Amino acid sequence: MNELRHIIxxxxxxxxxxxCVSRAFNGDVFGFSWFLDAVFDRWDALIxxxxxxxxxxxxxIKKRFRKIAQKIIPIKFNLYFNEHIETKIKDIDLNxxxxxxxxxxxxxxxxxxxxxxxxxxxxxxxxxxxxNSYDSLKHTYSDFVKKQIKISEENKIFYNIGILPNGIxxxxxxxxxxxxxxxxxIRKITAVSLRKFKGEIYGAFNDKNxxxxxxxxxxxxxxxxxxxxxxxxxxxxxxxxFGLIDYYLKTHSELALTLDFFGLNAMxxxxxxxxxxxxxxxxxxxxxxxx
Numbered sequence: 001m002n003e004l005r006h007i008i009x010x011x012x013x014x015x016x017x018x019x020c021v022s023r024a025f026n027g028d029v030f031g032f033s034w035f036l037d038a039v040f041d042r043w044d045a046l047i048x049x050x051x052x053x054x055x056x057x058x059x060x061i062k063k064r065f066r067k068i069a070q071k072i073i074p075i076k077f078n079l080y081f082n083e084h085i086e087t088k089i090k091d092i093d094l095n096x097x098x099x100x101x102x103x104x105x106x107x108x109x110x111x112x113x114x115x116x117x118x119x120x121x122x123x124x125x126x127x128x129x130x131x132n133s134y135d136s137l138k139h140t141y142s143d144f145v146k147k148q149i150k151i152s153e154e155n156k157i158f159y160n161i162g163i164l165p166n167g168i169x170x171x172x173x174x175x176x177x178x179x180x181x182x183x184x185x186i187r188k189i190t191a192v193s194l195r196k197f198k199g200e201i202y203g204a205f206n207d208k209n210x211x212x213x214x215x216x217x218x219x220x221x222x223x224x225x226x227x228x229x230x231x232x233x234x235x236x237x238x239x240x241x242f243g244l245i246d247y248y249l250k251t252h253s254e255l256a257l258t259l260d261f262f263g264l265n266a267m268x269x270x271x272x273x274x275x276x277x278x279x280x281x282x283x284x285x286x287x288x289x290x291x
Contacts, residue, residue, distance in 0.1 A: 003048065003049055004046065004047070004048055005046070005047045005048075006044065006045070006046055006047075006057075007044065007045045007046075007047050008044050009042050009043060009044055009045075012033070012044075012045050013051065014033045016050070016051040017033050017045070017051060017054055018032055018033050018034075019051070020051045020052070020053065020054045020080055020081075020082070021054065021080050023082050024053075024078075024080035024081055024082045025081075025082050026078050026080060026081070027080055027220070027221050028076075028078070028220055028221055028223060028225070029198055029218045029219065029220035029221070029223075029225065030075055030076055030077050030225075031054070031056060031077060031078070031080050032220070034192060034196060035189075035192075035193070035198075035218075036056050036058065037192075038188055038189050038192040038193070039058070039073075039075065039185070039189055040058040040059075042058070042059055043056050043057060043058040043059060044056075044057045044058075044059050045057060046079070048081070052081065053079055053080060053081035054079075054080050054081075055077065055078070055079040055080065056077055073185075073186070073189070073227055073228045073263060076262065076282060122281050122282075123281065123282050124279050124280070124281055124282075125260070125261055125262050125279070125280060125281075125282055126260075126261045126269075126272035126273075126277035126278060126279055126280070127258055127259060127260040127261060127262075127277060127278060127280060128258070128259050128275065128276055128277040128278060129257075129258050129259075130249065130252050130253050130254070130255050130257045130258070130259055131254065131255065131256060131257075132253065132254070133253055133254050134249060134250045134253040134254075136253075137249055137253060137275070137276060138246075140275075140276050141274060141275060141276075142270070142273070142274030142275075144270050144271070144274050145242070145246075145271060145274035145275055148239045148242035148243075148271070149239070149242055149243055149246050151238065151239040151242075152204075152238060152239040152240055152242055152243030152246075153243070155206070155207070155238040155239075155240075156206070156207040157204050157205065157206060157207075157212075157238055157239075157240045157243050158204075158205050159202060159203065159204050159205070159243065159244050159247040160202070160203055160205065161200060161201070161202050161203075161251075162201070163201040163202065163203040163211070163214055164201075165186070165187040165188075165190040165191040165194070165201070166187060167201070167203065167211055167214065168186060168187075168190055168201050168214045168216060168230065169183040169184070169186045169187040169190075170183075171211060171212075171213075171214050171230045171231075171232070172186050172214075172228075172230045174230075174232065175230045175231055175232055176230060186228075189227075190216055193216075193218055198218055198219055198220060199216065199217065199218050199219070200216075200217045200219070200224075201214060201215070201216050201217075202214065202215045202217070202244055202247070202248060203244075204231075204235060204240035204241065204243060204244045206234060206238070206240075212231060212232045212234050212235040212238070212240050213229065213230065213231035213232070213235040213240040213241045213244055214229060214230050214231075215228075215229040215241070215244055215245070215248070215264075216228050216229070216263075217248070219257075222256055222257055222258065223257065223258045223259075223260055224252070224257055224258070224259050224260065225260045225262055225263065226245075226259070226260065226261050226262065226263050226264045227262075227263040228263045228264075229241060229263070229264055229266055231266065241266055241267070242267075242271065245264075245267075245275075246275075249275070259277075261277065262282070
């Protein structure tokens with residue numbers, strides 16, 4: 001039986017932590033310490049043995065109880081590991097992805113690390129491999145997708161990379177009416193990701209050179225995650241976000257890369273399926289954490 005420990009934020013060995021996440025066969029960008037630091041004010045950890053496996057537990061403390069912190073962008077975490085492990089974490093399928101945004105934490109004084117009360121809820125998202133050429137990808141586009149892209153072209157929408165964190169934060173405040181604190185969080189996450197050369201912000205502009213849509217991508221472990229997107233009413237009418245994603249596929253085709261649309265909720269399923277993306281499940285759960 002492997003030893004499972006809860007380690008508070010101040011005592012986490014960042015070097016060993018990032019080494020485990022980097023080498024984990026199920027590793028992703030959400031597990032790195034720099035990303036966790038950017039998103040959460042504080043995060044604790046579940047550690048198995050000497051960082052043989054790790055799992056982040058973003059927390060805030062309220063009335064002496066640690067509770068899972070929730071943020072405005074969807075974030076998913078795994079129990080990261082690169083070899084078979086046996087632990088006393090009961091009822092957790094290690095292939096399940098945890099969406100901390102919707103975790104519900106119940107206060108308790110029970111000494112067990114996890115209770116046996118656990119409820120999973122299944123959701124769906126889409127991903128696609130970009131190894132094929134753009135011409136090959138475009139050839140398989142459905143009539144629905146072709147129509148949306150044609151509308152964006154007729155409206156003279158153009159696209160570019162290199163949008164600054166202030167740009168995406170401003171558009172987020174306009175389109176989603178985020179408050180100052182939420183804007184600062186978006187700005188912080190994107191800025192850190194750009195400095196680490198892990199993030200890309202793409203923008204869609206109208207014919208007057210005004211930014212009307214943005215999409216934020218994070219890259220790691222041969223995967224790129226579409227973390228979040230924002231668009232104005234003009235963008236919706238002119239299908240700018242449809243064209244932006246098509247532009248991303250065009251500039252990233254023929255790469256050993258998988259594009260995960262996990263953070264994109266603005267599109268109908270007909271679009272994902274129409275560009276050749278494949279549906280996959282992820283899970284949220286309600287769990288009692290006893291830290």
